[in-house]
Amino acid sequence: MLTNRRYLVTMVFILVLSLMISACSSGNSTNTANDSKTDEAVNSKGNEQVAPPAEKTSIRFSTWYGQGDIEIWEEVISRFESENPNIKVNFEPVDWGTYWQKLLTQLASKSAPDVIGMHVGLVYDYINKDQLESLDAYIEGGKHQNKLADAILDEGRWPKDAPKQYALPWRNTGEPLFVNLTAFKEAGIEYPENGWTIEEFVEASRKLTTSDRYGFRAPLWTSNGGLAAAFGAEPVTADKLQSDYNSPEMLEYKTFIHDLIWNEKVSPVPKDLDSTIDPFIAGKVAMTIGGAWNFPSYRGIENFEWDVAPMPSKDGISKTRGGPDMISVTKDSKNKEAAWKFMEFAVYDQRAQELLRSTGMPMLNEDLSNNELIQEIAAQKPEHIQVFLDGISKDGIGYGFSQIFLQNQKLELDADFLIMNDPDADIKSLLETLHEQVNAEFKKNQ
């Protein structure tokens, strides 16, 4: 009898323990306030009426990161928490490669963070799957109107015929043309004017090429954006639903890059470059197209002077690959009010923006028109930051932004490997194959 009782007690203990463990394993953020009530309140009111949580609460924030981003976000969070002592932000940075896998798994299991980093090329897919909270209730008629250009806000709106705001930018960024000014001076080349031609660019590449340095590095994936746009080439059609790799413009562009490598010999064969070394920092190439997120590491270059320059063009208008990095509130967030407060701080507050813009460029209208600020950034390099600002704010373009952004990336990199590493590559045929592969991916995603 005693044994049976002990057995029963033990079983009950195990059951209770299991329930406790499963209850504790939920990844959702905690909120001591009445969540549903506050959400209703927020949705029924405009931005002006959003009140800070009365009780102590916490939210989770996750995003991918580049060099320096983690430290910057930690400081932003610290400033936010000192301003909002009732809201604790738990930061969960994840590397780019893992971030999207982890995020979708978290969203599916309803354990996603409250605020998430969102990429301009991928946002549509998340909206279509109803995973992001509409921000219209927070921003409509609020105090933040006209703080951001409509073009940059438009990147977080969907669908295009009846748009709602699902994501807001936290920094504007892009991929400018970096130039080694010291090499330019040695080669007797003037800093290029806005709208310089493809022919002038090739000529400069020839002059910059020496026995131990190439003039230009062939770009990869989204870095192609600005230069490809000069040829009118885009990976996907305007509706972002089909491949455009078999267009004559893309063939002309890829042939141009191939010629730089094999005919002009002003660009290194990609497989000769060591993936662990940045050839621009190492002085192996004098011009390269790369992310503005490289600014902090490039500021450490001591061997030569560098700057950004306008992208060469065919029609006199330099185009630059640009677009905001964004943040969103997840649909299943239990703490939307606090999430919005944090988001509002990161996007609109100068105490956050003065940190976040250091790895990209200013995005608030008041900053863009602040000459003093632009000069301040220019003093830290790149000197011609205004060229980059104009490039992406006036003639910014995307590259491969669609629902299959990540799959498309791998397919184009593979095709480029075959095209750029082979002097006799059948570029037309390889682009046709790429076109079919990308369309097959679109079809699978339907």
Place this chain on the structure above:
Amino acid sequence: MSNVQVHNTRKKLWGSEAKWALLLLLPSLVGIGLVYFSALYGLGMSFTSWDIVQKAEWVGTTNYETMIEDDLIWKALRNTLVYLFITIPAKLIIGLSIAFLLNQKLRGISLFRLTYFFPTACSVVAIAFVWGYLYGTQGFLNQLLESIGLSKVYWMDADHALGSIAIMTLWGSMGYIALLFLAGLQNIPTEYYEASRVDGASKFQQMLNITLPLITPTTFFIVITQVIGAFQMFGEVYLLSGPLNSTLMIVQYIFNEAFQAFRMGYASAISYLLIIIIFIITVIQLKLQKRWVNYDL
């Protein structure tokens, strides 16, 4: 013992010991239950189209039919088999050679054993990171080749990447294989060698007729675990992959389909293909072992 006594004894056992046994086995049963539940759930999933967010849709055998026309599956299988045929013989030969060397009675032999075993204790991430530097176009290995007048090798291009990864995994697992062989060697009774020496057997004859036959159980264990390991290889090729799917392995392809493209149904179907392949190969190995594995010491 009468029937009544037997019945009472059973009742008594069931009343106390069996319940405790069941209780103590409960964690293991839960663990095993989860494995079978996942396997059966995966089987069900393989007949659906599911992106983990929206509701799964029953598609019958479509995923299995798609596999037949999917070139990447066959490429991944081919890569896996090539990797297997490169690494298994190399692991056996080099591992056994090292084990012979480590089986000597030398001063400080424990230090040598520790040194050879050290890579096994390293994380695959650290190993891939270091070898990534070694394999760089301007990396250590190419600098070495160029310093002695040889031309550089594109270690990680489409033609060489699989071989380069095979070398890396060979290096990483060699200590473990050698350790297993060493245990096998030390298990052979010394009397066999003494008797054969009296009969005039040479060292080579001793190795051929005593050592190799008597370590066949160890060899069999290594072959079977390494073959399964090769089919399940993921970390190395995920961290240090070659272009054009040249290092795509079957588990990596399952991962890509499941967690990059979020085609869970299709990934589950490929998982079942993998299970069937491993099952068939293991059954063949178990059948063949009767012909060459010697368990009599």
